[in-house]
Amino acid sequence: MDVRVERTRRSLQDALLDLARERPLDEVTVAEIAARAGVNRSSFYQHYSEKETLLADALDAAAEAAAATLPGHYEPPSGPPQALVQFLQHIDEHAELYRSVFGGTGSTAVLARLRARIEAIVREGLVSSPTPAYEGVPLDVIAAGITGSALGVVEAWLMRDPRPSVEVGAEWVWRALLGPGGSWA
Known part of the structure; x- marks a missing residue:
């Protein structure tokens, strides 16, 4: 993509996120x-047809930035991965915006794009670091389950008042993904 186009899109995404921090x-x-x-x-309008598409791109970029910190070969850490903490920090910084996306009046198109982006990141991670825990289960089913569980916990954390810290939210997501066994082995 042309550097100028990328710079303009990034500026528009940042502007939307900044304004959404100030008001609904x-x-x-x-x-x-x-x-x-x-x-x-x-x-x-040369870059986006509407605010919703811009918002979806901005949230995609945030998920992609967090995913970029994931290692090439993934070994489950004892606690939440730094990429998860970074993603929740972004969500926390833009809490009102994410509340509107997840809430009853939110955009299903934006949420669907966010879900698809995270599923793609999860699939990539599973392919690069296979685990016998999911043997016999289709990759898309596992990716959908992990994504749905993670987003469900993120939404519950986000909607709490007062909202616990990012570290607590990341721990909740991590524990929900590990399940009662607490291990991938």
Whole structure:
């Protein structure tokens, strides 16, 4: 992708996330996003058809950034992986935005894209570090189960008031994924 296109898209994504920290996403306009990103409105529409697509790209980028910290060969650590902690830090920083995505008035398209991105990351991890624990179960089924469980715990953590720390949320996700046995062996 052209560096200028990538830079403009990143600026628009950052602008949306910044504005969503200040007030509900429904109140943020395309004109405000463009102004915060330092581009004009027509530039917004050259890259995105609507705010929802921009939001989905911004959340994809956050998941991808967290996944980039995962090692090539994965050995389950004794606690939550740093990539999970980083992803929850991003969610925590943009809690109101993620609450709207996960909540009853959220965008099913944005949530579906986030789920698909995380499933792809999980599949890649399972392929690069196979474990006998899932022998005989299709890879897409395992990836969907891990993703659904993780997102379910993330949503429950996110909706708590007061919300526990990122470290506590990461520990909850990790323990839910390990299950009662607590081991992949």
